[in-house]
Amino acid sequence: DSGVTQTPKHLITATGQRVTLRCSPRSGDLSVYWYQQSLDQGLQFLIQYYNGEERAKGNILERFSAQQFPDLHSELNLSSLELGDSALYFCASSPDSYIQYFGAGTRLSVL
Amino acid sequence: AQSVTQLGSHVSVSEGALVLLRCNYSSSVPPYLFWYVQYPNQGLQLLLKYTTGATLVKGINGFEAEFKKSETSFHLTKPSAHMSDAAEYFCAVSDGQGGKLIFGQGTELSVKP
Secondary structure: OOOOEEEOOEEEEOOOOOEEEEEEOOOOOOEEEEEEEEOOOEEEEEEEEEOOEEEEEOOOOOOEEEEEOOOOOEEEEEOOOOHHHOEEEEEEEEOOOOOOEEOOOEEEEEO | OOEEEEEOOEEEEEOOOOEEEEEEEEOOOOOEEEEEEEOOOOOEEEEEEEOOOOOEEEOHHHOEEEEEOOOOEEEEEEOOOOHHHOEEEEEEEEOOOOOOOEEOOOEEEEEEO
């Protein structure tokens, strides 16, 4: 168990809908990262937060947004969902800016 | 810019045989290198890491990797494969400054009895 908790584990929704994925980092970790894993793109970095502030952005679509709250948990919001958004979404947290510990992921299926 | 190339999307070995998973990287700054393992329907688990110092690093479950700067490689090895090693393995690089991990495409390891 990495100590990073992601909910829900599975999410099935329809095109055009909006969903929220939640991540609770390891106790004390200030950095949270979001990644998307898909068959065609592999593991891609989406966005990073550090202590509530956005630190870096990767290949994140404009339809996607994230935030980190004062208690350090983070949420990834995906809107106007398309079939191609079906993927496994991982959250990771870091205590020291180089080792990242991953949650079990949220599997999103868009039908 | 940084990138990672894993040679071989699928590797099959017999139980007890040597495991060798290849990873080459490209980095304009001193790299921090990682191997992660993903078991079916699970998240990514850190196997081992190279930051600075000793170039031969040992990880969990009997795995080790050697950082070779001249060859820009960070290959993962295990002397004797076990059935429980069957999983997907990812090599990753970062700049060590708290930034993102850049992953290779992954290598699926199969272990035959």
